[in-house]
Amino acid sequence: MSERLLTIDNLSVTFGGLHALKNLDFHVDKGEIVSVIGPNGAGKTTFFNMISGMVEPTEGDIVFKGESLIGLDPNQVTARGIARTFQNVRLFANMTILENVMVAQHCRTKQGVFGALFNTSGFKQEEAEIREWGEKVLGFFGSRLVGYRLDQPASVLSYANRRRLEVARAMATKPEVILLDEPVAGMNPRESEELTGLIGQLRDEWGFTIVMIEHDMGVVRDVSDRVVVLDHGETIAQGSYEDVSTNPDVIEAYLGRPAEEAS
Amino acid sequence: MSAPMATNETLPARAALDQEWRKVVNHGLLLALVLVFVSLANMPVSLDSRMIIEPMLSMGYLSLLWIPVVMGFIVSSEKVLEGIAYHAKGAREVLAGGLVGLIGGLGLSLLVVLIDNFDLRDPLVNWSPALLDLLQFGNGIGFGVIIWPVLGFGLGVFGGALHIFTAMTRTIVGWVLGAVLGIAVFETVIIDLLTERLPFEFITDWFYFIRGGLSQQGAVTAALIGGGLGYLRVLAQRGVVPTPVQDYKQLVGPERTRANTIIIITCGVATAILPLLLGRITNELLANVGLFVLLALGLNIVVGLAGILDLGYVAFFAVGGYATAILTSPNRGDSWPDWVPQSHWFAALIVVILLAILTGLFIGAPVIRMRGDYLAIVTLGFGEIIRLLFLSDWLGGYTGGAQGVTNIPGVDLGFVEIKGTDPRAIFYLVAVFCAIAIYVSWRLEKSRLGRAWMAIREDESVAEAMGINTVNVKLMAFVVGAVLASFSGAIFAAKVGSIFPTSFIILVSIVILVVVIVGGMGNIVGVIAGAAVLIGVLGGPKQPGLLAEFSEFKLLIYGALLIFMMLKRPEGLVPNVRRTRELHQEEFLQDAWLRSQVDADEQDGAPSGEVAPA
Ligand SMILES: Nc1ncnc2c1ncn2[C@@H]1O[C@H](COP(=O)(O)OP(=O)(O)OP(=O)(O)O)[C@@H](O)[C@H]1O
Ligand SMILES: [Mg+2]
Numbered sequence: 001m002s003e004r005l006l007t008i009d010n011l012s013v014t015f016g017g018l019h020a021l022k023n024l025d026f027h028v029d030k031g032e033i034v035s036v037i038g039p040n041g042a043g044k045t046t047f048f049n050m051i052s053g054m055v056e057p058t059e060g061d062i063v064f065k066g067e068s069l070i071g072l073d074p075n076q077v078t079a080r081g082i083a084r085t086f087q088n089v090r091l092f093a094n095m096t097i098l099e100n101v102m103v104a105q106h107c108r109t110k111q112g113v114f115g116a117l118f119n120t121s122g123f124k125q126e127e128a129e130i131r132e133w134g135e136k137v138l139g140f141f142g143s144r145l146v147g148y149r150l151d152q153p154a155s156v157l158s159y160a161n162r163r164r165l166e167v168a169r170a171m172a173t174k175p176e177v178i179l180l181d182e183p184v185a186g187m188n189p190r191e192s193e194e195l196t197g198l199i200g201q202l203r204d205e206w207g208f209t210i211v212m213i214e215h216d217m218g219v220v221r222d223v224s225d226r227v228v229v230l231d232h233g234e235t236i237a238q239g240s241y242e243d244v245s246t247n248p249d250v251i252e253a254y255l256g257r258p259a260e261e262a263s
Numbered sequence: 264m265s266a267p268m269a270t271n272e273t274l275p276a277r278a279a280l281d282q283e284w285r286k287v288v289n290h291g292l293l294l295a296l297v298l299v300f301v302s303l304a305n306m307p308v309s310l311d312s313r314m315i316i317e318p319m320l321s322m323g324y325l326s327l328l329w330i331p332v333v334m335g336f337i338v339s340s341e342k343v344l345e346g347i348a349y350h351a352k353g354a355r356e357v358l359a360g361g362l363v364g365l366i367g368g369l370g371l372s373l374l375v376v377l378i379d380n381f382d383l384r385d386p387l388v389n390w391s392p393a394l395l396d397l398l399q400f401g402n403g404i405g406f407g408v409i410i411w412p413v414l415g416f417g418l419g420v421f422g423g424a425l426h427i428f429t430a431m432t433r434t435i436v437g438w439v440l441g442a443v444l445g446i447a448v449f450e451t452v453i454i455d456l457l458t459e460r461l462p463f464e465f466i467t468d469w470f471y472f473i474r475g476g477l478s479q480q481g482a483v484t485a486a487l488i489g490g491g492l493g494y495l496r497v498l499a500q501r502g503v504v505p506t507p508v509q510d511y512k513q514l515v516g517p518e519r520t521r522a523n524t525i526i527i528i529t530c531g532v533a534t535a536i537l538p539l540l541l542g543r544i545t546n547e548l549l550a551n552v553g554l555f556v557l558l559a560l561g562l563n564i565v566v567g568l569a570g571i572l573d574l575g576y577v578a579f580f581a582v583g584g585y586a587t588a589i590l591t592s593p594n595r596g597d598s599w600p601d602w603v604p605q606s607h608w609f610a611a612l613i614v615v616i617l618l619a620i621l622t623g624l625f626i627g628a629p630v631i632r633m634r635g636d637y638l639a640i641v642t643l644g645f646g647e648i649i650r651l652l653f654l655s656d657w658l659g660g661y662t663g664g665a666q667g668v669t670n671i672p673g674v675d676l677g678f679v680e681i682k683g684t685d686p687r688a689i690f691y692l693v694a695v696f697c698a699i700a701i702y703v704s705w706r707l708e709k710s711r712l713g714r715a716w717m718a719i720r721e722d723e724s725v726a727e728a729m730g731i732n733t734v735n736v737k738l739m740a741f742v743v744g745a746v747l748a749s750f751s752g753a754i755f756a757a758k759v760g761s762i763f764p765t766s767f768i769i770l771v772s773i774v775i776l777v778v779v780i781v782g783g784m785g786n787i788v789g790v791i792a793g794a795a796v797l798i799g800v801l802g803g804p805k806q807p808g809l810l811a812e813f814s815e816f817k818l819l820i821y822g823a824l825l826i827f828m829m830l831k832r833p834e835g836l837v838p839n840v841r842r843t844r845e846l847h848q849e850e851f852l853q854d855a856w857l858r859s860q861v862d863a864d865e866q867d868g869a870p871s872g873e874v875a876p877a
């Protein structure tokens with residue numbers, strides 16, 4: 001049994017009268033790839049927002065490596081090793097591609113005003129390291145984000161490349177767990193197939209643990225060790241892809257259609 | 264691009280014509296309104312004493328005459344977008360310009376008749392015989408009524424005709440006008456530069472009339488010089504003569520670094536030599552510009568880099584000024600215990616820096632968690648609070664209340680004392696601190712901290728989710744900005760010798776912000792250019808500029824300029840690449856998209872029928 005990284009216990013959140021999440025229990029072990037699926041508005045993104053500290057839960061506890069994350073600011077959560085991407089791609093559009101991944105290493109570096117002003121050897125070394133790691137994570141996507149692209153603003157990227165840069169930026173924070181919010185949304189089949197392969201590599205070669213929200217059932221089937229199904233803020237099923245996709249509750253949640261066909 | 268002669272074919276001809284007429288009448292009426300407003304704001308009369316070309320054209324008349332030209336041009340300018348049928352310009356545009364000018368001129372004629380017949384001096388203080396006389400060119404009512412429509416028509420025609428000039432003609436006309444106006448406006452500086460230490464009286468005698476303004480021969484020479492330069496510019500655009508700016512922009516790597524080093528050294532040497540050639544008044548002007556450059560560079564870090572709209576920036580300037588004053592002057596408030604020494608300026612500066620940091624943290628801490636408008640309003644409040652504290656009875660024993668602190672000594676360097684009576688020395692002092700500020704801005708911008716500031720400016724929540732402690736990082740911007748402003752305050756205190764709460768009114772914050780916006784947010788060169796243009800030419804909140812006659816209208820012009828810049832060139836005079844991109848997203852993205860289409864075809868061989876690669 002591998003090490004338990006993230007445990008979520010009886011988590012609830014309400015927005016006004018709306019129960020976005022209700023008594024949610026969830027856990028991730030080191031090296032797992034867990035998919036979170038569910039119909040639109042099921043509360044999946046809210047679930048990520050909660051883990052990353054952007055939304056305070058009304059009840060319950062989130063424990064990461066034995067430490068509660070409740071009450072921490074998003075930057076503190078990231079510093080502890082949980083990075084995320086955004087469903088609606090939120091890059092720093094006017095910063096260059098390289099700067100996007102450089103700035104994401106903020107919490108892993110420490111040089112301040114003094115080093116910058118006096119160009120100390122510590123400063124130079126750290127800058128070089130930041131750059132090197134930045135280029136390394138960008139290189140994960142082949143030649144798409146490197147070379148002449150490094151110094152182009154993120155806003156010129158194609159949609160698929162922006163999604164890739166989102167992932168690279170999360171990787172740049174040197175996390176243990178990466179939360180991917182619909183990483184292949186808007187990609188064509190060829191691109192999403194490629195990214196599916198890369199998600200596997202993220203775990204196998206880079207050692208990241210992955211929690212992924214995804215609507216594309218093909219992708220979910222191919223990469224997930226385990227699937228969690230949310231509906232109306234509640235977990236309605238949990239288990240392997242095969243178990244979940246034949247679960248009658250899940251089929252009902254997807255408006256009576258089998259989950260496989262919904263993809 | 265070929266220009267099809269397509270007028271609005273979709274609309275019936277009548278309706279199209281109606282629309283055109285309405286446009287002309289609207290612009291004409293607007294022009295009339297502006298002309299009457301400018302007249303009643305008394306610009307023509309109070310600027311009449313400043314000559315541009317003796318004896319033909321004064322600044323007063325110019326304040327009216329340029330407007331029909333611009334309006335005549337604007338009425339027929341339209342946004343040309345790629346792919347939309349482009350309508351060729353011709354006689355119609357010239358006529359439209361003329362008609363707009365005519366209607367505007369009629370507005371002034373009406374004003375002439377009204378002033379002649381009614382006395383409205385009571386609500387309108389500038390409803391005066393002097394204005395009437397000026398509007399009639401001293402030639403009686405009949406002349407006044409007829410001349411304006413004629414002049415308006417002529418100027419409007421000129422404005423409209425700008426559309427049908429070739430690019431070359433337009434460039435040359437622009438340069439001619441620019442040169443004449445520039446040489447006239449910079450009269451004081453040019454005369455000072457050429458005659459104070461250098462023996463070039465014969466040049467200035469040629470150009471300028473004794474009592475000010477260009478002589479006619481001077482104006483012609485200036486026009487010729489402008490024309491020549493404009494022609495050179497045209498040749499440069501055609502690639503006949505070299506284009507240093509373009510060439511520079513194309514440099515990369517070590518060559519660029521070397522070019523930069525040369526530019527920096529040249530600027531440094533020029534800054535060191537220039538004051539030696541100049542006299543008191545011009546040096547004073549430069550010193551004022553320098554103080555504002557320092558302030559603007561500081562605010563640029565806060566607003567331009569970190570995107571925190573601080574409207575109370577004057578607070579830090581005030582803290583620097585007051586702290587220096589209190590620590591160096593024998594004449595400070597009486598409540599100070601003896602152990603607070605009366606110290607040397609540099610010793611005081613250390614305390615000033617510490618105080619600035621504390622104030623930065625003190626003001627920053629409560630406001631930093633707010634965003635956008637709320638933050639702006641609260642900082643505005645803090646700016647006033649600091650000033651009112653200095654003014655209050657409560658602190659009056661320490662700060663002198665409304666009497667302020669007087670007798671502030673200069674900066675004693677041992678061999679020389681830098682003080683306000685020697686503006687040249689003050690300028691050198693300011694220049695040194697400006698150099699420090701430039702260095703700080705430049706280093707920080709491309710450091711870890713600078714990147715974090717930019718990320719926060721782009722999207723604060725995402726920056727936070729990417730591990731940036733936004734509170735600390737923003738506080739840092741506040742503190743760095745505060746320290747730079749306090750430098751300016753410290754020099755200001757030594758320069759003016761006495762400071763009062765009224766030296767630190769809200770207007771100072773606003774002016775610094777306008778300097779940053781007009782110059783080009785986030786760009787060091789832009790900020791310096793902005794300060795030179797606004798503070799140098801128009802003047803600061805209390806400091807006269809080159810056009811001292813403008814002081815009355817300074818705020819009006821600041822406001823107009825700000826509105827104009829926000830609408831037409833939000834990236835500022837010298838734009839920062841990044842901000843230009845941000846503000847012209849559409850065009851930029853369109854270009855980028857076209858390029859990426861070409862890319863995609865090459866790389867993936869993806870099907871894409873829309874754009875054929877060249
Ligand atoms: N900040 C908020 N304030 C109020 N309501 C919110 C907020 N964020 C989310 N909600 C609501 O919570 C519910 C769950 O939203 P969420 O974005 O988590 O759904 P989702 O499962 O990610 O859906 P999708 O598949 O469309 O991305 C929705 O009804 C949404 O309107
Ligand atoms: Mg979602």
